[in-house]
Amino acid sequence: MKDRGEFERRVLPHLDAAYNLARWLMRDERAAEDAVQEAALRAFRYFGSLRGDEAKPWLLGIVRNTCFAMLERRRNSMELNSADSGVDIDQIEQADPTSDPAVSFLRQDERARVNAAIRALPHHLREVLVLREIEGLEYAEIARVADIPVGTVMSRLSRAREKLRAELLQAGVRGKE
Secondary structure, eight states, rough: OHHHHHHHHEEEEHHHHHHHHHHHSSSSSHHHHHHHHHHHHHHHHTTGGOOTTTTHHHHHHHHHHHHHHHHHHHHTTTTTOEEEEEEEOHHHHHTTTTOOOHHHHHHHHHHHHHHHHHHHHHHHHHHHHHHIIIIIHHHHHHHHHHTSSSSHHHHHHHHHHHHHHHHHHHOOOOOOO
């Protein structure tokens, strides 16, 4: 029981981040729920392998691997799902209830374009962008989650930002002023 309590204290607070990553990787909310549930069971089973206090990158690495395994099984069984729900920036940012409805509409339109641009990124670029910009992981943590060198994280993140910026400029989304 001691392990269960420790698991709940160290790992469970990161389930929202795990679900967020899974939704971006799986592109389907139900599949993301399944992936997080399977990853949480794996994390509990292998909790003894967690070293130090870095539970978030450890859990996200398990989620990532679980998602890839599920996507591979899906590909192999020819049950591709074309649903592309992804995580909306709207769900991450708090809406301002006092804002002007016209401004809110424009923000919502821009968020939809940003979400579409993120979803359009190649998988390996989308992954590092989500881990850095949405989940706030450090480069070393992303490298650990994605099982790639820190230099690769940095180059992928740079390419992801560049592609995202180009797509948003083409879509007419203005940057922060």
